[in-house]
């Protein structure tokens with residue numbers, strides 16, 4: 001177990017000299033929002049000793065140099081929308097909030113790049129790209145609140161990953177401050193680059209444990225001209241989910257998204273939005289997004305996929321080909337996390353990922369676990385890439401029953417995931433929340449590799465300790 005030094009008044013004074021007094025928070029009330037992310041459990045809450053908000057990379061270098069000298073832990077933080085307690089300072093110390101580094105530095109139309117600081121929201125990046133007729137294809141459901149720095153650190157997925165892949169595919173360069181306080185630029189605007197190890201993609205998804213990202217080179221792509229969404233309600237979940245591999249294999253087109261919502265998620269979304277959704281008594285929804293540059297080609301695609309859905313049991317297929325109907329569908333899909341929180345203020349949202357052909361079997365296992373423990377586990381998520389957000393609701397359980405039930409359910413769910421060729425996290429990361437399960441389930445050789453990489457970057461273990469592996 002690593003031991004750290006306390007944050008003294010002297011350290012706080014030096015932080016104030018680096019970022020100016022308005023960039024340092026020590027008041028408990030002001031620091032309270034920095035003690036947690038979106039994991040809604042007390043166990044994953046820890047008050048920082050100080051929050052510091054740099055305005056530029058040079059200040060980040062000075063903060064890390066100071067922390068390294070004084071052996072104080074530093075936890076980088078974006079918008080705090082994470083679902084793995086990744087930005088929670090589990091050992092106390094400094095929370096390094098990147099929210100003042102929020103500028104779009106360049107939009108390079110000739111090379112199709114946008115260069116940004118880490119504190120820009122993903123939604124802002126999407127809008128700025130759209131204004132240029134371009135697409136930034138990263139699209140987590142939290143786009144309006146999460147920061148691109150957090151997306152990079154988690155290698156965020158989201159709704160468009162079926163066609164476009166995850167955040168990492170669009171990150172070509174990073175400016176990174178190492179735990180020692182040294183700064184370096186990895187990659188940049190070159191589309192091909194195999195010069196040495198692929199350090200850019202070692203940092204992407206490293207959950208703020210290897211370095212602090214201070215600048216990001218993002219690839220943009222042309223914006224498709226036509227987009228259509230299909231909403232297909234099904235009588236039950238199994239029939240709905242069995243259509244997913246059929247769409248992927250027999251559909252003749254790679255959809256942009258294939259999402260699903262089970263009956264509990266549909267009801268929760270309907271109540272939360274206080275709006276009636278079509279066929280809201282259905283057992284499940286499948287949402288398919290298709291896009292392209294030719295109107296007739298997109299129409300032919302959606303007719304074919306719609307027919308396929310009907311042949312495989314869809315009760316109806318609704319076609320949304322204008323912004324307002326498309327927004328209605330996506331509002332329902334994107335609000336589920338908040339909607340379930342109204343149903344149960346404490347819940348445990350999981351992020352398991354299996355090959356798409358295994359989704360039906362995996363959902364059976366989850367339903368069986370829910371029956372055995374007599375709990376509710378609504379499921380929704382990114383069916384087209386096998387990523388299931390199984391969400392265990394606490395309901396009226398007392399603390400002890402909840403913590404025991406949650407641990408048993410997670411153990412079973414993760415073990416079943418591995419049995420079906422999957423992994424415990426498709427996009428939310430390990431953070432503090434899943435570290436003990438990772439230690440149980442990951443090949444020890446790989447745990448050893450992760451530890452070796454961590455100590456190579458951060459021999460004093462000051463950067464985001466307690467995450468991924470101890």
Ligand SMILES: Cc1cc2nc3c(=O)[nH]c(=O)nc-3n(C[C@H](O)[C@H](O)[C@H](O)COP(=O)(O)OP(=O)(O)OC[C@H]3O[C@@H](n4cnc5c(N)ncnc54)[C@H](O)[C@@H]3O)c2cc1C
Nearest residue numbers: 078079080081082086141142147149150151153157208213
């Ligand atoms: C309603 C809702 C919907 C969501 N939908 C999706 C989804 O569709 N897809 C998906 O992938 N996720 C989703 N998430 C999870 C979350 O939004 C993502 O993980 C997001 O990438 C986190 O970004 P953030 O800025 O909030 O990061 P934070 O939560 O602040 O931090 C996340 C991690 O990144 C590290 N970090 C942050 N900034 C930096 C930096 N500059 N340098 C180094 N490390 C850094 C932190 O230390 C931490 O480990 C959702 C969350 C919510 C609440």
